[in-house]
Amino acid sequence: MLKCTFCGRRAAYNRRYAGVLLCDRCLIKSVEKRFRRAIAEHKLLLPGERVAVAVSGGKDSVAAMHLLVEYCRLKNCELVTITIDEGIKGYRDQSIGVARDNAKSLGIEHFVVSFKRIFGATLDQMARRARARKTELNPCTYCGVMRRSLLNQAARELEADKLVTAHNLDDEVQAIMLNYVRADFSRLHRLGPAYSPREGFVPRIKPLREIPEKEVALYALLRGLEVHLAVCPYVGGIHTEIRDFLNLLEANHPNSKFMILRMFDRLKPQLARIVPEFEMRRCKSCGEPTSAIICKSCELLKGLGLRRLRKTLISPKSS
Amino acid sequence: MTHIKVTVKHVGKKHKREFRLGPHATIADLLKELGHNRETIVVRRNGKIVVEEECLADGDLIEILPIVTGG
Ligand SMILES: [Zn+2]
Ligand SMILES: [Zn+2]
Numbered sequence: 609m610l611k612c613t614f615c616g617r618r619a620a621y622n623r624r625y626a627g628v629l630l631c632d633r634c635l636i637k638s639v640e641k642r643f644r645r646a647i648a649e650h651k652l653l654l655p656g657e658r659v660a661v662a663v664s665g666g667k668d669s670v671a672a673m674h675l676l677v678e679y680c681r682l683k684n685c686e687l688v689t690i691t692i693d694e695g696i697k698g699y700r701d702q703s704i705g706v707a708r709d710n711a712k713s714l715g716i717e718h719f720v721v722s723f724k725r726i727f728g729a730t731l732d733q734m735a736r737r738a739r740a741r742k743t744e745l746n747p748c749t750y751c752g753v754m755r756r757s758l759l760n761q762a763a764r765e766l767e768a769d770k771l772v773t774a775h776n777l778d779d780e781v782q783a784i785m786l787n788y789v790r791a792d793f794s795r796l797h798r799l800g801p802a803y804s805p806r807e808g809f810v811p812r813i814k815p816l817r818e819i820p821e822k823e824v825a826l827y828a829l830l831r832g833l834e835v836h837l838a839v840c841p842y843v844g845g846i847h848t849e850i851r852d853f854l855n856l857l858e859a860n861h862p863n864s865k866f867m868i869l870r871m872f873d874r875l876k877p878q879l880a881r882i883v884p885e886f887e888m889r890r891c892k893s894c895g896e897p898t899s900a901i902i903c904k905s906c907e908l909l910k911g912l913g914l915r916r917l918r919k920t921l922i923s924p925k926s927s
Numbered sequence: 928m929t930h931i932k933v934t935v936k937h938v939g940k941k942h943k944r945e946f947r948l949g950p951h952a953t954i955a956d957l958l959k960e961l962g963h964n965r966e967t968i969v970v971r972r973n974g975k976i977v978v979e980e981e982c983l984a985d986g987d988l989i990e991i992l993p994i995v996t997g998g
Pocket of ligand 1: 612613614615616617630631632633634635
């Protein structure tokens with residue numbers, strides 16, 4: 609049996625990048641500390657703010673919700689939960705119940721916004737249409753763009769000051785690498801602990817950004833939280849390859865993920881000078897903020913022969 | 928030195944497999960043989976989450992829980 613570097617109890621995790629072993633209690637404490645430190649260091653939340661957290665029911669978002677509850681109680685913040693139901697059969701239908709159960713047990717208001725209700729089609733239906741119409745776009749593109757837009761709008765309608773997403777270290781480093789590979793400057797420079805572009809956008813914050821995925825998972829498991837641990841049927845392609853590559857790198861060279869993150873954070877201020885400024889307008893079709901005439905969501909919908917059914921997301925009954 | 932026998936179960940899947948390993952084999956050795964990256968899984972040994980450097984013992988039940996889910 610191997611012992612915790614800090615307290616001598618049985619170790620549950622080998623934090624190789626730091627050269628320490630952690631027991632269940634010390635791991636939980638460490639994750640909570642890093643979460644609070646990220647908020648303080650980057651001023652992610654201010655006392656008394658209204659906070660919306662995006663919760664899918666997966667380990668990261670459920671952990672974020674539980675971490676936030678304690679933080680918000682201390683800082684007099686109000687917390688609400690938003691779940692986007694993309695309509696992925698056998699996956700999201702199961703995780704929504706987990707999100708709902710967690711919100712209920714914590715006494716947090718919970719709102720579900722579904723693709724079907726707003727766009728008239730589930731992601732499964734969009735994926736079929738995309739294939740039939742040979743749009744050459746994969747389901748993750750539709751899902752990512754539309755979910756982000758709905759989350760922002762829902763948070764704005766709920767009058768949230770901040771929108772929390774549960775991106776962990778692995779998610780962030782994968783996004784950095786993906787944008788390098790695609791040479792996508794504008795997406796790259798939007799990454800970071802907080803992103804608050806301008807009017808119409810609720811500032812998005814990522815308090816788990818410096819916590820490795822495995823530590824978030826361990827936090828949820830060791831605390832005995834109810835989480836949905838399943839793989840999205842649509843994951844694949846370059847995203848998976850980058851993820852696997854980074855995990856191989858980290859296994860063979862511990863600390864690689866943090867080094868990639870630190871390097872990016874140092875480069876980021878320079879990027880602002882390269883990325884062109886853009887004018888913010890309102891989408892002609894749905895009214896959401898965009899830099900183009902019509903927003904990306906509406907453009908994708910049009911390509912699928914669909915159109916948005918509702919402008920407003922949160923009705924008094926959707927909670 | 929005699930070999931040790933452990934049972935491996937993937938959480939969420941039904942079947943179990945038995946593995947024979949050399950004495951002093953660790954969980955990390957077993958993961959290598961199974962082709963698992965430690966970054967993507969959590970290991971339970973006889974019901975307890977443990978570090979991959981622990982040595983295996985005859986009769987251990989090793990459960991492998993995938994944690995990388997995406998979305
Ligand atoms: Zn300890
Ligand atoms: Zn639009």
